[in-house]
Amino acid sequence: MTLDLEKLNKEQRQAVVLDDKNALILAGAGSGKTRVLTYRIAYLCQKKQVSPLNILAVTFTNKAAREMRARIEALLGFSTHGMWIGTFHGIAHRLLRQHASELGFDRHFKVLDQDDQLQLIKKVLQQLNIDEKFYPPRFIQGFINGKKDEGIRSVDINKHEVDSEILKIYQAYEVRLKADNALDFADLLLYAYELLQHNEVVRSYYQRRFQYILVDEFQDTNTIQYKWLQCLKTGDNTIMAVGDDDQSIYGWRGAKVENIQHFVDDFADVETVRLEQNYRSTQTILDAANALIANNMGRMGKTLWSQAPIGEKIALYEAFNERDEAAYIVGRIQALHQESKANLKDIAILYRSNAQSRVIEEALLQQGLAYRIYGGLRFFERAEIKDALAYLRLIALRGDNLAFERIVNVPARGIGAKTVDTIRQYALDHDLSLWQSACEMIENKVLSSRAAKPLQSFMDLIDEMASMQEVMDLGQLTRYVIDQSGLLIMYQSTNSEKSKQKLDNLKELVNAAVEFIPPMEAVDSADELLVEFLSFAVLESGEMQADENTDCVQMMTLHTAKGLEFPYVFMTGLEDGLFPSSRSIEAEDRLSEERRLCYVGITRAMKQLTLSFSKVRHQYGDVNYQIKSRFLHEIPSAYIKEIRSHTANKKPLGFGVSPFEFIKQQKEDNPFKVGEFVNHPKFGIGVFLKAEGQGDDKCYHIDFKAGGGKKVLLAKMAKLSKL
Template identity: 40%
Template sequence: LYRRYEQALTSYNAVDFDDLITLPVQLLENNEQVRQRWQGKIRYLLVDEYQDTNTSQYRLVQLLVGDRGKLSVVGDDDQSIYSWRGANPENLVQLESDFKGLKVIKLEQNYRSTNRILRAANALIEHNPHIYDKQLWSEKGLGDAIEVIQVANEEAETELIANQIIEQKLLRAARFKQFAVLVRSNHQSKLLELKFQAKQIPYHLTGGTSFFARSEIKDIMCYLRVLVNPDDDAAFLRIVNVPRRKIGISTLETLGQYANQRNASLFSVINEIGLQQALPAASFDRLKRLSDWFSGLQRQIDNGFARQAIDEMLDDIDYLGWLHQNSSSTVVAERRMENIHFLINSIAKELRKPVDDSPPEADATEETASLENVIKKLLLRDLLDQQSEEQADDKVQVMTLHAAKGLEFPHVFIMGFEEQILPHRNSVDEANIEEERRLAYVGITRAQQTLALTCARTRKQFGETLQCQISRFLEELPSDDLHKRGFNDADDGVANKAKGAQTLESLRGLFD
């Protein structure tokens, strides 16, 4: 199979990403004339992020430098976090045997973070074996204690982070772009995005797709848009053949022309006799069945059974089957369906929110809000999120720990500081804790002024509520540099009152 793959590349006169390294290495190894030419051309070579090089890249550097040894590399073995794609931090050790007279210069002064943050990073990474020992230090002063906050669940975690950002932005006269929320995996950002949108906090998701920009979420949102507003032509056109209903291009063209003549929406003219006369019987019948189906769902919604109508809608269209047909794997299809369930559960929660004049004995399962208002609210949030692209210079940055490497922010939150998340369950199973520790080290050292680590007591996964255990890495941080909240309910109440009083006093100071 691989030979056929290489033959296909050759026939297209193409190379893949790995070939960009492999082919030059082969050329330099097998052609002395080419090797001497390039070794004579490159007098000095500097390689950055050397801890992330793989074996082929190391060999390429050797062949380019040759015997002259005019090589400088910059690397930090404590920040090697890409072994899953072939990075080999041992390349730093190999330098000593391959390049005689190697001089090591330790850059231990840090110009980014306060000493509390650096002490925590040093203490954490001491639990890993080292190629070169070092101790980071700074002239930035001691700095604030690192906040470690345990909350009830993932909902409370995102609520806490959103409120903390709003509060700190006001108290510190900061900008949104000075805050970053770091996650171990992209899936952690879903609930955070909804919370930020609800509180109108502008954010930018780096290295991932925004929740509402995912194709499966767009599909279901368009179905819901048609349910609450049948005149939404854009939404109707997106889902008219998702899943496929054999409603062809010519049928839609005729429908569009007829609707334009009647100065009406596409959906509203489906049942008109004039359209029936303009279309073949089979084409009209397909449109009529779709219209009748939507009308039946709309009646359920009007009778106060919106959640039931949505569940029926998903079953009727067999959207999971559609995802399986159009996804690269079963796992991808199920993950996309999980996103839809997350959306529907969020909508159901909004539907059941009590209104101000609800009686105390009101049924918690009764739908008190209209589906139309809930969908309008979600659409408004999405619209505001799109408009905030114009304010790209002032957004909270949300990204994975891997994507955060090389960046810095005044105020950093690391979500999910728990076992099975950080360290990740796969790394625990594979006994690869050292790289997870390096990943936590990278996250901690992104913070310039303040750092907060959050964890939850319980989280929902695949419909089940699971008990969470705090990360083993938390036990490795120096307790004197931590300020813990939420671990003791009694103490936490006192701390919350004190914090509230301090916040109120700070707010008064802004107006003095």
């Protein structure tokens, strides 16, 4: 089969037929980098007669590796079975299996996944008699993996630069791994580097073996991956790095954007080729993306352009609140699907935080539109949400055995599996619930004092939470439970993006509780309201999302969207503090990464792009006034079509109400006067300051002089009375 290079543009062809020299291919979004990589490998095999055995191709996902191999074989017309194509971890694993003995391992070593690693860390903490409350296992896991990604083992750490207990845990953990003939994921890369760094025979063999090394998504490499590649370079082989510094968005998990920037200096005689012609988006979308990313300093420089039509302007919707935002998006999707005959699978909704999905999911369900959370779970299916709901379920019904088992030791409070097994057996023997069994076993001293003490503390906590139902509304109770249970601090203790997402989800659960409206039948008590809310959560999680083969709207975080493309894209929540995130605003490097994330989101769109932000957003049960994202100010107005309000689709309560209608309605429907004294069952007497919003979002501003100062309460849950 003859390779047809005429299918490539000038710059793509230049990259494919490069002489034997190191190269940096700066591949802009939608510029055909996968085509360049596959054609380069096919060109080497077919035109330069290079054996596939002498080529190493590294990608970042198994899916990308499979796709690359399939496309290469289609171009060549024969199998590339012997070629080393895979992820960094996959190739490192293959390397270590062949050379385990050189590192003192049995070649049948096992690899721990993230959960296995966490369990081993917990065992090490128990072995060292270290309290998990002070040294949370997830924090330790993040610390160890972070050090290994930097190439730092416990013996390399200065004992004066880190907590002595953490260093002790790291040391004991490494000993335990060695004894168990096990490696964790970070070990795969680190041991592969150490093998190449310290074993000259092995290093020389692979330097000669791999005459051509190609690395995709180079901007996502971390420290140890970069060092690993440096070990393989010689004056006789060549390395082609393909990537885009403008799409480096994984700094929070160790990726170093500076690797792609340093490549030219660290790998001698590097030729740089820029792929700037975009085959995905309209020129208007590209112009907006170019203008945005130009605000980042230290870029390597690249301007995307297209031969496609200019296209329509980017729609920018200014919503009153997140429900209005969701209603507008769903209304536009309905129009695209019904009037423009667009397939739902061609429509994507992108958001910065997973927690933002809940309100949009609800709006889609109300309108009967199928959707799928790409690369994630629906809101009420997420583990941290199920944990919080389990606390509420046990408060509502002590006989809920599933809830009891789920959270009796979450967060860890010293109630081991053996104790739970003993309670379970007692319950079976005496036909009791787990809660009743625990009560009897404590009272009758069936359990040892060591086992009974943390169990009694847990049961006292549930009883205390339950007692707050009479003085708190549903939103306040949910917030109280998340705080007092320890779930909040469990995720606050680990400063990772994943933990932050879980925290955001827990806070969004409070919003769900605040906004909850029970069915039309009367709810006479706080107990009944809680039961109705829990039933609502079950029903919501029972609404199964569409499977992969169904025509459905695609929902995902902006990080998940990288590498994908859709004709119609909605980017939501463009507000300072949300996007860019609050943690990034004060740090220039983090802000630059957030801007790159916005750039990635914009360049996912092929035909139409809609951006949106809210003036008001509920966060952790509070009403916050939002500031339009600085990123929106960085996109020239010439590319934007502003939409300030929308009055269509007003039927679903709380959706689609314009700011103008809101102002009018709140004047017409206000039971309290400014300056009037009011009473609240928890906060006491206060002065009514103002009312704001309408419907589900109507809130009261009150100054409780003696009960906590100024507060904003949702009207429907405020339980205010006039004095």
